[in-house]
Each structure stands twice: as structure tokens, then as C-alpha cells.
Amino acid sequence: MGLLDQRFENGNVFITSLENLLNWARLSSLYQMQFGLACCAIEMMAASASDFDIMRFGIIPRATPRQADVMFVAGTVTLKMASRIKRLYDQMAEPRYIISMGSCANCGGPYWEHGYHVLKGVDRVIPVDVFVPGCPPRPEALLEGIIKLQEKVRKESVVKKSA
Amino acid sequence: MLTEFGKIFIFFIIGALFVGAGMFASWILRPRRPYPGKIAPYECGEDPIGDAWVRFNVRFYVIALIFLIFDVEVVFLLPWALVYRNLGLFGFLEMAVFLGILFVGYAYVWVKGDLDWDKPRPTIPHIDRPAEPRVESKRVNKEIPVGQ
Numbered sequence: 106m107g108l109l110d111q112r113f114e115n116g117n118v119f120i121t122s123l124e125n126l127l128n129w130a131r132l133s134s135l136y137q138m139q140f141g142l143a144c145c146a147i148e149m150m151a152a153s154a155s156d157f158d159i160m161r162f163g164i165i166p167r168a169t170p171r172q173a174d175v176m177f178v179a180g181t182v183t184l185k186m187a188s189r190i191k192r193l194y195d196q197m198a199e200p201r202y203i204i205s206m207g208s209c210a211n212c213g214g215p216y217w218e219h220g221y222h223v224l225k226g227v228d229r230v231i232p233v234d235v236f237v238p239g240c241p242p243r244p245e246a247l248l249e250g251i252i253k254l255q256e257k258v259r260k261e262s263v264v265k266k267s268a
Numbered sequence: 269m270l271t272e273f274g275k276i277f278i279f280f281i282i283g284a285l286f287v288g289a290g291m292f293a294s295w296i297l298r299p300r301r302p303y304p305g306k307i308a309p310y311e312c313g314e315d316p317i318g319d320a321w322v323r324f325n326v327r328f329y330v331i332a333l334i335f336l337i338f339d340v341e342v343v344f345l346l347p348w349a350l351v352y353r354n355l356g357l358f359g360f361l362e363m364a365v366f367l368g369i370l371f372v373g374y375a376y377v378w379v380k381g382d383l384d385w386d387k388p389r390p391t392i393p394h395i396d397r398p399a400e401p402r403v404e405s406k407r408v409n410k411e412i413p414v415g416q
Binding site for chain 1: 296297298299300301303305306308310313314315
């Protein structure tokens with residue numbers, strides 16, 4: 106049970122091959138938590154549509170966090186929404202990844218100084234894997250972020266890091 | 269020799285093994301770190317309110333009954349329609365009788381008003397008769413003896 110929770114002392118051929126297989130399976134089927142917050146969500150929808158077609162990366166929108174692997178925080182995270190996002194993140198199955206999309210989710214964006222109601226960066230409530238800059242980012246930028254995330258997943262290891 | 273149903277049985281076994289193997293593999297591999305926030309019921313990010321087992325209004329039993337009747341009707345109609353050519357006039361009359369009985373029930377339900385989703389407020393019957401004289405309740409005031 107929980108084989109992926111184990112940390113092996115040294116990686117032999119079997120462990121590293123299994124690791125490669127698991128990472129490949131994982132990065133090729135990053136199911137997306139289907140929700141958007143603001144105008145970035147429009148760009149996210151454009152990325153899902155036929156021109157950009159994120160489904161070729163294996164990203165399929167799921168309507169429940171239980172089946173989702175990656176969450177695109179697409180848009181302005183208001184303080185009211187922040188607690189909801191935290192709860193949604195909690196309810197996702199592990200391993201789970203976050204892509205923070207757009208300036209608002211990255212750092213507060215235009216609401217940085219006077220936005221009394223905006224969280225200044227979604228990384229204050231949940232751990233973010235990839236930040237995608239832009240206001241809003243073009244779908245290509247989101248695809249770039251997805252590719253970065255896939256690179257990150259590809260490098261994951263169950264072998265203990267040597268000091 | 270395998271019968272046709274024997275092949276279906278083999279499909280069942282393979283299907284069960286396939287599902288079982290998948291679930292076993294994920295049980296071995298998956299990280300297992302439950303905590304209260306993670307296992308909380310999903311209600312679109314809101315705090316879950318109440319139990320998943322809720323009580324329905326008892327009025328819905330009429331709708332359930334009506335649904336059941338017409339559901340059974342369709343279940344009977346479909347195979348009947350498939351072999352209609354072989355049955356001939358007898359099949360037609362038989363189904364006409366069946367539908368007739370159901371139609372009586374349908375008309376009954378309609379007349380009773382059970383198909384109205386919005387129930388009108390019940391009207392309280394008004395009876396014309398002279399108002400009865402109001403009976404004053406006699407308050408018994410105990411006299412408190414004052415100083416002796």
C-alpha cells in the first residue's frame with residue numbers, strides 16, 4: 106500500500122523503470138479540475154477549444170476534484186474564493202498540481218495595491234507548481250505552462266535524494 | 269461446449285478481473301494520506317451542509333407511483349412493438365385493453381389534480397351560520413384577605 110509514499114534508498118533498474126512508466130502515465134493524463142474565476146478562464150476555454158486543443162496533452166476537464174490531477178487557478182482569487190480554493194485543493198486526490206494562471210492569481214495583478222478583496226497571489230493558500238504570467242495569458246502561454254508542468258512531473262522520483 | 273450465455277459469463281469474469289486488477293494496482297501504488305479536509309464531501313468548495321441522506325416530502329410518492337405505472341407501460345410496449353407483426357389483431361386488441369386501463373388511471377390522476385406540480389393552497393370550507401355568542405371565561409379572582 107502507498108508504494109509511491111515509499112522512499113527507496115537507491116534506485117535500481119526495476120525502480121527507475123517503474124518510475125519512468127508512472128511519471129509518463131501521470132504527465133500524459135493530467136486531468137483538469139474544471140473551474141475558472143475571471144477573464145483568464147476565457148483564455149483557458151480558448152485553450153480547450155479546437156484551435157489550441159489542450160486535450161492533445163491529455164488534459165480532460167473533470168467536474169469533480171476527486172478525479173482531477175491539476176488545477177488551473179485561472180483568474181482573480183478574491184478573499185472569499187480563497188477559502189473555497191483551499192478546500193477544493195484539499196479534496197483533490199494526490200498527486201495534485203497547481204498552475205497559477207495570470208497576474209491576478211500570481212501576485213494580485215492590478216489589484217496589488219488597492220484591491221482590498223483580492224488575495225495577493227494564490228501561493229499564499231496553496232502550493233503552486235507553475236506560474237503562467239500574462240494579463241490574461243494567451244492560450245499559448247498556458248500550453249507552455251502545461252509543458253513545464255509535464256517536465257516537472259517527468260523528473261519526479263521515488264528514490265531518496267542523496268545529500 | 270459453450271453456450272451463448274457461457275460466452276457472456278466469460279465476459280463477466282474477464283470484466284470483473286480487469287476492474288479488480290486495476291483497483292488492486294491503484295491500491296498498491298497510490299499515496300494514502302487522508303485528513304479531514306480531504307475526505308470531506310465535495311459540495312463545490314462550500315462547507316458540506318447536513319447529511320447526504322435527506323428526507324423527501326411525502327407528497328412525491330404520488331409522482332413516483334405515476335412514474336412507475338407509465339414506466340411499466342413503456343417496458344411492455346417496447347417488446348410488443350418488436351413482435352407486433354407476428355401477433356396480429358389479437359396482440360393489437362390486447363395492448364389496446366392494457367392501454368385503455370392505464371388511460372383510465374391517467375384520467376383519474378389528472379382529474380384528481382396530482383399532475384399539478386404547484387399545489388394550490390387548501391381552501392378552508394366556509395360555513396354560513398350565525399356566530400355563536402362568545403363565552404366569556406370567568407376569571408376567578410381569589411380575594412386576598414387584607415389585614416386582619
